[in-house]
Amino acid sequence: MDGITTIGLDIAKSVFQVHGIDISGKVLTQKRLSRSRLLPFFAKLPPCLVGIEACSTSHHWARELIALGHDVRLMPAQYVKPYVKRSKNDAADAEAICEAVTRPTMRYVPVKTAEQQSVMMLHRVRLMLSRQRTQLSNSMRSHLAEFGIVAPIGRKGVEQLLAVIANEDDARVPPDxxxxxxxxxxxxxxxxxxxxxxxxxxxxxxxxxxxxxxxMEVPGVGPLLASAIVATVADPKAFKSGRSLAAWIGLVPKQNSSGGKERLGSITKAGNRNLRSMLVVGSMAVIRYAQRNGTKRPWLVQLMARRSVKVAAVALANKTARMVWALMTSGERYREPAVVTA
Known part of the structure; x- marks a missing residue:
């Protein structure tokens, strides 16, 4: 195993498949390892290139293997799938990962630190709690509606229902x-x-x-969105341009072009769904403010004049994502664009 230069590692909860090759591409090892034997196996190897699919626990194992001196590359699972020959199994997946990690055009996922993953967990748990809050509110609405008690939508309506539940003298609600x-x-x-x-x-x-x-100085970017961007985009330089970041988030048109004819559809909705929704919500807030108080940005004025509000919000979210990438890579602060006078 001294000649191993590249390893494809298929990870799971308790079973790990290893596929190792040398510099000429010859297969030197194919074995299945248990969870307790994984790190000792890599500790005995010289530093080599290790490919892993970006999935659950991949960032943890990447950090562990980097600490042992290996060069770890995380790849999206959809980019690895074309290299699976046939009969999907752990051995075939590990071989496909080993093949994909050697491709010069492969795109990689930056390895996140434990702190970045902790912040991402805050956002995921917040999203789950928000859904539970909505579920509980809707459940109370539906149950009380069975007794003829209804309330307006929104927070005030929920407060009215809570007052009905707290009033034990209200005979409309049975004890059970x-x-x-x-x-x-x-x-x-x-x-x-x-x-x-x-x-x-x-x-x-x-x-x-x-x-x-x-x-947070960018219009439409608040503390929630700023925290999510910092935690999600571990390395902004992994994207060639702001458009690449916007495409990764899913804010660019979907292409179905062929024969030299370009056909553009709605946005792709790829990447982080929560990040994309917060960008659109922030853009909607900017547009609503511009509708009430006006704006000095001619680009936004012209966009709102020829497009609907939702289409303009998505376009503004795309522009915001590009500005965020520019600020992250350049280290500069946001500057309001100057108004060009005739």
Whole structure:
């Protein structure tokens, strides 16, 4: 195994498949390792190129192997799939990974630090708690509607329902139903407090970094979005341009071109769904403000004049993503564009 230069590693929860080749491409090892034997196996090897699919636990194993001196490359699973010959299994997947990692045009996923993954966990848990809050509110609405009690949509409507549940003298709600509704209210209170604590941690993570402070100066980028960008985009220089970052997020038109004819459709919706939605929401806030108070940016004025609000929001989100990439790579601060006078 001294001649191994490249390894394809197919990871799982407890079983790991290794496919190692030398500099000429000759297969030197194909073996299955248990979780306890993985790191000792790589500790005995000289530094080599290790390819891993970017999936669950991949960043953890990448950090562990980098600490042992290996050059670890993470690749999107959809870029590795074309190299699987046939009969998908662990051995075939490891061979495909080993083949894909040697391609000069392969695109790699930067390895995230434990701190970056912690911030990303804050955003994922916040999204899950927000869904649970909506689920609990909708559940109370539907149950009370069975007794003829309805309320307007929004926060005020939920507060009216909470007042009905808390009023034990209200005969419209039977005792057993009130008991169940009080359980939902207790869960709703806990979820709301957890969301507030989560938001506090997210805002703290955005404000404590110099990059996060610079990103929050961009119109439409708040603490939540700035924190998510810093944690998600580990290395902005991995993207060749701002358009590459916007394409990775999924804010560019989908192409179906052939024979020299370009056919562009709606946005691809690739990449991080949460990051894309926050960019669009931030752009909607900028457009709403411009509609009420006006704006000095001629590009946005012309866009709003010829496109619908939602189309303009997506276009502005694309532009915001490009500005974010420029700020991250150049280290400069955001400057409001100067108005060109006739």
């Amino acid at each position: 139903a009130r008991l169940c509704l009080e359980m939902l209210v207790a869960q709703l209170v806990v979820v709301k407090s957890q969301i507030l604590e989560n938001d506090r941690r997210v805002m703290e993570s955005a404000r404590k970094t110099e990059l996060g402070q610079r990103l």
